[in-house]
Amino acid sequence: MSYFRRRLSCFMLLATTCFLTACTTADGGARYYSDATTPEGELLGDYLAGRYAYHIDDSAARLKYYQSAFERAPDSAALGAKAVNAAISAGDGPLARTLAKRVLAVQSDEALSRLVLSAQSISGGKYSAAAQRLHDQPEDPSLGVMMAMMEGWALYGAGESDKAIEVFNAIEVGGYFDVVATLQKAQIYAASGDESQAKAGFDLVEKTGVSPISMALAKARYLSNKGDFASALSFLKAFDEDTLGGVESGPVRTALDALEAGNRPSGKLNAAQLASSSLVDPAGEFFYQQRAYDAAEMYLRTALMMDPKNQRARLWLAATLERMERTQDAQKIYKEIPKDSDYYVSATLSYANLLSRDDQDAKSTAVLKSLNKSHPTFLTRQAIGLSYLIAEDYEKALPYFDTMVKSMSEAELKDNPQPLYHRGICLEQAGRWQEAVSDFKRVLEVNPESADTLNYLGYTWVDKGENLTEAFEMI
Numbered sequence: 001m002s003y004f005r006r007r008l009s010c011f012m013l014l015a016t017t018c019f020l021t022a023c024t025t026a027d028g029g030a031r032y033y034s035d036a037t038t039p040e041g042e043l044l045g046d047y048l049a050g051r052y053a054y055h056i057d058d059s060a061a062r063l064k065y066y067q068s069a070f071e072r073a074p075d076s077a078a079l080g081a082k083a084v085n086a087a088i089s090a091g092d093g094p095l096a097r098t099l100a101k102r103v104l105a106v107q108s109d110e111a112l113s114r115l116v117l118s119a120q121s122i123s124g125g126k127y128s129a130a131a132q133r134l135h136d137q138p139e140d141p142s143l144g145v146m147m148a149m150m151e152g153w154a155l156y157g158a159g160e161s162d163k164a165i166e167v168f169n170a171i172e173v174g175g176y177f178d179v180v181a182t183l184q185k186a187q188i189y190a191a192s193g194d195e196s197q198a199k200a201g202f203d204l205v206e207k208t209g210v211s212p213i214s215m216a217l218a219k220a221r222y223l224s225n226k227g228d229f230a231s232a233l234s235f236l237k238a239f240d241e242d243t244l245g246g247v248e249s250g251p252v253r254t255a256l257d258a259l260e261a262g263n264r265p266s267g268k269l270n271a272a273q274l275a276s277s278s279l280v281d282p283a284g285e286f287f288y289q290q291r292a293y294d295a296a297e298m299y300l301r302t303a304l305m306m307d308p309k310n311q312r313a314r315l316w317l318a319a320t321l322e323r324m325e326r327t328q329d330a331q332k333i334y335k336e337i338p339k340d341s342d343y344y345v346s347a348t349l350s351y352a353n354l355l356s357r358d359d360q361d362a363k364s365t366a367v368l369k370s371l372n373k374s375h376p377t378f379l380t381r382q383a384i385g386l387s388y389l390i391a392e393d394y395e396k397a398l399p400y401f402d403t404m405v406k407s408m409s410e411a412e413l414k415d416n417p418q419p420l421y422h423r424g425i426c427l428e429q430a431g432r433w434q435e436a437v438s439d440f441k442r443v444l445e446v447n448p449e450s451a452d453t454l455n456y457l458g459y460t461w462v463d464k465g466e467n468l469t470e471a472f473e474m475i
Helices: 003-015 040-054 059-072 077-089 093-107 111-123 127-134 141-159 161-169 178-194 195-208 214-226 229-244 253-262 272-285 293-306 310-321 326-338 344-357 359-373 379-390 394-407 410-415 418-429 433-446 450-462 468-474
Strands: none
Touching: 040 059, 040 077, 059 077, 059 093, 077 093, 077 111, 077 293, 093 111, 111 127, 111 141, 111 272, 111 433, 127 161, 141 161, 141 178, 141 272, 141 293, 161 293, 178 195, 178 214, 178 272, 195 410, 214 229, 214 253, 229 253, 253 359, 272 293, 272 310, 272 450, 293 310, 310 326, 310 344, 326 344, 326 433, 344 379, 359 379, 379 394, 379 418, 394 418, 410 433, 418 450, 433 450, 450 468
């Protein structure tokens, strides 16, 4: 008997009574067991085990049991759809496609199976076939919007831009998704040379603040593709400073480096890449923020089916799995992001954080030191310092925070006084109390309401019996 069967034994005893009580004793009394299981009982057992695996977020077990249930009831499109869904969640695209074909042989209009096979068609450049299969969308808004986004880009890939615009116009879920649809249309207008419509679309999306990075990169591509490198550079610099606060790595930094060298930020994106990208923002900005992690995962897994090199989708997928407490799955996905990716630094920092949460501090620090060696940035140095700080190895943490503080201007320290606060802790632990006080006071000059600093300085003064009046006011 498997792990899930053992955990479900009490519940299943009740749930399967109708299947297992047909036998009676010699005197006619009922007995609640059977010498042999029935096909119906095996089917119900697999189904219940699959449901249980779903509720505890065990994707491998969920796939195992739903697939087994579908094998036992091959004419059930509903069970087949659950098996397809489970295969997607387990990251097994080939199996998802195999199961989808079997489902569609039973029920030709089953939505999720059509979506899976359409994602494969889009990935292979078979845009017309994908658009035809995606045309009828279900009432489920999350699945319907995803299929509509995919249909629009499939039509674009098939050379039917006008029909693609019509599909995006028909997305009327409201609010957020209407703006995301506008961003898709702006990119189509930009590619077709309709500058007024493209500009209007980008301006509208920029004004709403929806999908800021996607909007910024798309607009920079549009400006540079029409030869206006100066405007593209000026726009992206302002976006980087005003919205991101200046970045050392990531897609915006890469685009800025390209523009500053007189090059376009990236080559022309094909319809599969654009379709894949269109699903990332809804997953990360909407479903993830709403804690609708199942929907976020579905969007991101589908995005990767259409473009396996979409590392932004991979990063968001790992973050989603992390929120679902599927830690091992998240770690695996973070490690799949290659070193030459714009998202490598973010992925590795997140991976190291998971190791630290799992009490693997030494391994986490080793990962961070390796990252800092290959991709030295302020963030990587800060991460190493914090890893030592968390491990209470203040002697090793101090040089990192000391170097960071000395490298920052007064304006930078005013915007981000945390390195000063952390250096103060290390100095205090090293017995250099007056230097620590100096750092804490500099933090409070910038941010008088810094609760951490007020408490640390106040309580330490109390412990030392110094400046008690001021210390109690701080606390």
